[in-house]
Amino acid sequence: MPKLAELVATGRRVETHQPWPRVVVEEDLWLLSAALLAAGHVTLLGLWGDREAVHMALLDSSQKQIFVVTKPCPDGAYPSVGQFHPPAIRLERTVRDLFGLDPIGLPDMRPWLDHGQWGCHHPLSLAAEPQKDQEAQTSQETYEFLTAEGESLHQIAVGPVHAGIIEPGHFRITANGETVVRLEERFGYTHKGVEKLMAGASIDEAAELAGRISGDSSVAYAYAFARAVEAAVRVAVPPRAVWLRALMAELERLANHLGDIGAICNDAAFAIMHAQCGILRERVLRTAQNCFGHRLMMDCIAPGGTSVDLLSSGFQEIRLLVRTINKAFPLLIELYDNTASLQDRTVGTGLARPALVKQYGCGGFIGRASARAFDARVQIGYPPYDTMLFNYDVPVLAEGDVNARIWIRMREVLQSLALIEQFLARLPVQGPVRVPIEGFGRGGEGLAVVEGFRGDVLAYLRLDGAGRIERCHLRDPSWFQWPVLEAAIENNIVADFPLCNKSFNCSYSGHDL
Secondary structure: OOOHHHHHHOOEEOOOEEOOOEEEOOHHHHHHHHHHHHOOOOEEEEEEEOOOEEEEEEEEOOOOEEEEEEEEOOOOEEEOOOOOOHHHHHHHHHHHHHHOOEEEOOOOOOOOOOOOOOOEEOOOOOOOEEOOOOHHHHHHHHOOOOOOOOOOEEEEEEOOOOOOOOOOOEEEEEEEOOEEEEEEEEOOOOOOOHHHHHOOOOHHHHHHHHOOOOHHHHHHHHHHHHHHHHHHHOOOOOHHHHHHHHHHHHHHHHHHHHHHHHHHHHHOOOHHHHHHHHHHHHHHHHHHHHHHOOOOOOOOEEOOEEOOOOOHHHHHHHHHHHHHHHHHHHHHHHHHHOOHHHHHHHOOOOOOOHHHHHHHOOOHHHHHOOOOOOOHHHHOOOOOHHHOOOOOOOOOOOOOOHHHHHHHHHHHHHHHHHHHHHHHHHOOOOOOOEOOOOOOOOOOEEEEEEEOOOOEEEEEEEEOOOOOEEEEEEEOHHHHOHHHHHHHOOOOEHHHHHHHHHHHOOOOHHHHO
């Protein structure tokens, strides 16, 4: 079987695509790409549609190289990748919903994002089809969940409306007594039409949308989008802005990991961890507000650099934050580790098998808790991480349970604290924080991958001749993590579903676009 680089070399390269190659291929090379995925030689980073084509981003980990393969679809169809590689199935269902491109051979032809509420079919296609009045109700009534066979089975429907402040998603649980036999998810309730809204937008307008894809990852999305724009227009970011961006990314990682650790423990009825981690998370958010003007640092990263600078008082606030967490957090780690009743709930619960995690290319703490040592900051590398010395290697465990996912978060909290100290030490004392990008690289294309707190966030965009967004696709790490949750919950008790779900903490909004 040929290597990915050899395959790409035979395709027609798109010279405007930066920084990694994009090649246009015919059916034989498209199927060879699918075969490489199925054999585990490469990892699927993303699959998205266009009006008359479908694109697939592939990662060759051995070479630390990314390639984008494009299959033209002049007849509105293409060979399904999902028939060979299951992680592509939901992505291809989405492409079919949005663009009307048919994946020939796809095992599951049910709609994914389309709940029959849009008023039209295939809204991003060249010719969107108006929806008939009775189709919306029919769509809701005829969606067929997968079945499970056996004696004494019953179904439990959870959502899409949940208790508390949480995004909507439907979980159909089939159980035998208290043991989960099958979990099937249905999403799309938070679909916002972001890709359609971005088409024709200016770069600044699209940047604002990118930062609002998933609120808890505002920095990660803005970071990925900005890097994709900068690749497309071939503009270098000022050195001070490079370090400020990474500083914001690590503060966002800190806030979310601290919140997750406490929330998981709370789902196991250990409220003191929830309270103490909540206090530390609030300190991070208040520090972000004082230093960058927004608790979530929304709109602080912009194409060309950053929209805000860090004042000298901000240095002191962040150093105080690091000292505070470094003093309090080790005590919380010890408390977690020494609480037997809590360990009884988390150890061995919600096993995500390493083989499945590798197949789906799960990133973030889910992948690293199941032996997949992938971190875009290290394996792909981008400034300033490609010049940094991490205080230790990327933390990896093999157990793949709730406990392992907590420990990966804990270790990453300590790692982020160490990185922040290095950033403050190496941040240039002065200098510009943004360069203008208007008028550069019209018609260019850019791709970027950034490590968010959940895992790798991918951004692809193409600019038109006027320098506006022609096509933009943003891929959340949750696309490849939600399906693994379905497998991880099997053979657990129903009461442990919230615990497993929180330990994954996948995004609904980021997934639904």
